[in-house]
Each structure stands twice: as C-alpha cells, then as structure tokens.
Amino acid sequence: GGGGAGLRGMAGGAGRLLLAxxxxxxxAAPAEPQLRFRPPAEAPVRLFTEPxxxxxxxQQEGQPIYLxxxxxxxxxxxxxxxxxxxxxxxALVGKDSTRGVAxxxxxxxxxxxxxxxxxxxxxxxxxxxxxxxxxxxYPIVGYTSRRILNEDGSPNLDFKPEDQxxxxxxxxx
Numbered sequence: 271g272g273g274g275a276g277l278r279g280m281a282g283g284a285g286r287l288l289l290a291x292x293x294x295x296x297x298a299a300p301a302e303p304q305l306r307f308r309p310p311a312e313a314p315v316r317l318f319t320e321p322x323x324x325x326x327x328x329q330q331e332g333q334p335i336y337l338x339x340x341x342x343x344x345x346x347x348x349x350x351x352x353x354x355x356x357x358x359x360x361a362l363v364g365k366d367s368t369r370g371v372a373x374x375x376x377x378x379x380x381x382x383x384x385x386x387x388x389x390x391x392x393x394x395x396x397x398x399x400x401x402x403x404x405x406x407x408y409p410i411v412g413y414t415s416r417r418i419l420n421e422d423g424s425p426n427l428d429f430k431p432e433d434q435x436x437x438x439x440x441x442x443x
Contacts, residue, residue, distance in 0.1 A: 316412030318343050320365070323414065327364025328354045334411075338366035339400050341383065341417025342432050344408040366414050372396035383416060410434050 318336070323343065326336035334347045335354060346353045346363065353363045361367075361376045366383035372392040373380050385393070410432055418429050 316343070317415050317418050318412050319415045323366070324364045328357070328360050331355075335363050336411060337363045337404075338383070338414050339368050339371050339404055340396070341366060341368075341414045342400075342404070342410055343412045343414060344404050345411045346404075346408050348408065366416070368396065371399050383414065405432065405434070 318338070323336060323338060326334055328335040328350070334345055335350065336343050337346045337353065338344070351357055352359045354360060359376070361378070361381060362370055365381055367381045368383050369385055369388065370376060370380040370382075372385060372388050372395055374395070385396070388396070413429070413431075418426055420426050
C-alpha cells in the first residue's frame with residue numbers, strides 16, 4: 271500500500287508542517303452546516319397548512335397561540351396579554367401575518383403572507399421585528415406549508431430552517 275508515500279516522500283519537515291497545518295485548520299471549520307439542516311430529533315419541523323394554523327388563534331383557553339411571520343410559525347402563548355382572545359394583537363394570530371407586521375397594520379386586508387409592493391422601509395421594519403421580537407422572544411414551532419412546499423406540493427429545495435436563538439433571562443423583563 272503506497273498510501274502514505276506522498277507524505278513520506280516529501281522532506282520530513284515539510285510533510286509534518288503540512289499535517290500540522292491541516293490539523294490546525296480542522297477546528298476552524300466545524301462540521302456545522304450539516305447540523306443546521308437536521309433539526310433536533312425531539313423537535314421535528316412541523317408543517318402548518320392555513321386551516322391548521324387557524325386553530326391556534328387564541329380563542330380557546332389553554333390552547334397554544336401561534337403566529338406566522340415570513341412563513342415561520344412562532345409560539346406566542348407566553349405573550350397572551352398581546353395575542354390572546356380580546357388582546358390588542360389577536361388579529362395577527364392563527365395565520366401568516368407577514369404583511370401586517372411589516373406595515374404595523376391590523377387591517378384584515380394586510381393579514382397575509384403576501385409582501386408584494388411593500389416599501390424598502392416596511393421590509394426593513396419587517397426584518398427588524400422578525401429578528402428582534404419574534405425570533406428573540408418566541409420559540410419556533412414550525413413553518414407554513416407555503417414556506418416548505420412549492421405551489422405544486424413538491425418540496426421547496428430553497429427551504430432553510432431558521433436558527434432559534436438562545437434565550438437570555440433578561441429578554442423576559
């Protein structure tokens with residue numbers, strides 16, 4: 271087996287340097303990208319159709335309250351005073367309210383995933399709220415079927431799960 275002949279054939283020092291360089295490079299490039307697409311076994315990515323998401327609209331006492339923004343379904347039950355029955359933002363829950371969040375609007379016409387025609391400012395506001403409010407405060411429980419599937423029902427190959435941030439106790443106050 272001439273497997274190691276290449277390294278042995280080099281000047282001993284150069285071969286060792288190369289090996290050292292290769293080993294040094296290893297920790298810098300952890301095998302993390304694969305992990306990002308494999309959610310932990312205990313929390314499978316759940317797919318919500320519109321009728322399924324509509325069941326979590328905060329009208330039922332003791333039921334979780336879900337809200338989707340940009341196709342990501344958040345469990346906002348801990349914010350019941352904002353999202354529960356009769357609460358100020360209850361109109362947003364049980365659906366993908368991306369447009370409403372972007373426009374800061376509770377107008378039923380804006381309570382949709384559709385972002386067509388939003389201004390730069392509204393899109394920036396959407397991203398800020400998405401990252402700094404929803405992703406920072408509420409656990410992700412799944413995705414809308416529109417985010418995971420194409421119109422014809424085939425898997426959307428561009429689908430990438432969101433990274434759920436680690437919670438800080440200070441976020442709760």
